[in-house]
Amino acid sequence: MVQLxxxxxxxxxxELLESNEDVNEIVLADIDPDPAKEMTKRVKSDKFSVTQVDARDRQALRKLFRGKDLVVCALPGELNVPVMEAAISSGLNYLDFSMSNESIKHxxxxxxxxxxxxxxxxxAMGCDSGLSDIMxxxxxxxxxxxxxxYIRDGEISKIDGRDFVITWSxxxxxxxxxxxxPIFxxxxFIHLPPLxxxxxxxxxxxxGPLPVYNTNHEETRLMPRFIRGLEKADFKISVNxxxxxxxxxxxxxxxxxFEPVDVDGVRVRxxxxxxxxxxxxxxxxxxxxGYSCIVAEVIGMRDGKKTMLKEWIIMSHERAYELCRSNAVGYLVGVGGAIGAELLLSGKVRQRGIVAPEHLPTDYVIDRLPDFEIPVHEETTLL
Known part of the structure; x- marks a missing residue:
């Protein structure tokens, strides 16, 4: 497989897939190979190899994919569709952690x-989206x-001397x-102005309590499409x-x-x-x-009574660093991706075409999470 x-x-x-018996090779590919090289020094395995590749070079992608069976794409969403097209032309199954506007459109x-x-x-099988939809x-x-x-993403992230910290792309x-x-x-779908x-x-x-805003996120589109009966759905994230x-x-x-402008003769976005x-x-x-917390909050009827049920997961940045030299967000996303790849490699997912997180075996994913120190918590409230 290729980790792109x-x-x-x-x-x-x-790193989590290295111990999987269905994986015999993992090519770590990035335009900047240094982080991958550092990881292979820490996690010594004959399965790993590191290569430098520019994912915008389709010929380079086809060469990279030759003879492989799966590509896990952990690139910015704007590159998803070109990588998908390269995977199709090379005969590879595919997994990624997020949806782009382009992949939604097509x-x-x-x-x-x-x-x-x-x-x-x-x-879109990362944490949110991914584990959030499944919860x-x-x-x-x-x-x-x-x-x-509803999905709520809350994060406390602090570094001394910085006004705010961005823990992912x-x-x-x-x-x-x-x-x-968008909100459903x-x-x-109704579109609200930014923030x-x-x-x-x-x-x-x-x-604890944090300021949150509606933002453009995959769950708002995925849940109403693939979970029957929903009349309302949205996503909010904490923003410092x-x-x-x-x-x-x-x-x-x-x-x-994202549109380039001219700066002294140089086109720059x-x-x-x-x-x-x-x-x-x-x-x-x-x-x-600090911490990262993802909450899935659903409202409906049970035994004739209006009921709200919450499920959530939480991870600290410090523990994520101890486990995989990552932060909490990176760890939660990586776990979601690893479980998705595990399902695909083991044959538990046999559907062809695009498979959304809502299509995956829900109980299997929930039951696997404690193995990664991510138990799912639950709370029920009568409304």
Missing amino acids: GCGITGLVCA FVKIHRMFKDADLTAIH AKHAIGKLDSATEA PLEMMEEVTTPA RHGE HKREIYNFPEPV DNLAAAANMLRKLGMHS PIDVVTALIPRPIETIGKVK
Whole structure:
């Protein structure tokens, strides 16, 4: 298999899959191979090899994929579709951790391409999306019926001397907080302005109350599509007040744009300038303190009574570093990806085409999480 993208999420996924008996080779591929080389010094295994590759070079991808059976893509979402197309042309099954606007737009077309090629693509199987969708579906299974499903992502991340910390892809985070946010209400999607309304959500301890906002996230689109009966669904994430202020100012200046502008004869995307100035998560691991918590909150009927059921997982940055030299976000995403790959490699997932997290065997995933020190907690409230 190929682990394409070797940052904090991809390297966790690869490290966890190293002990899998269905895996006999893991090629660690990235445009910057140094983090992968460091990991192989720590996790010594004959299964690992490291190579440098630019994922934007389709010929290089086809060469990399030759003779392999699976690619796990841990790249920014904007590269998902080109990697998918290269996987199809090379005859590889595929897994990634997130959806891009492009893959959402061409979802049906890409599904058919994988299906016609007799291949499987497990799409958006990280933590959120991924484990979050599966917790929502698992919780709904404990109700007689459900009409509402919400995902809440809360994070405490601190580094001395910094106003805010971004613990995963700065590019994707800045895009998320500067673009309109979809919410699902009674059969249709409504788009809210970026960082439209600040609310306080009480996350389970030790995280506690944090400011949250609706943002553009996969669960809002996946859950209504693949879980029957939902009338309302949305996603909210905690955003540090300093980050929210910076994101709003950058958006007003147009610095969130992906469209190149001319700077003294050089074409530059404004968003790339912004993210180049933000430390990469791989550079801050071991320094960041705090927790990451994902909550799935569903509302429906049980025994004739309106009921809210919550399921959540939590991980500390410190423990994630001890386990896999990552932060909590990278660890949770990597675990989700590793379980998805495990299901695919073992033959437990046989569907062809795109497979969403909601299609995966829910109980299997929930039961596997404690093996990675991520037990699923539950709380029931009568409304």
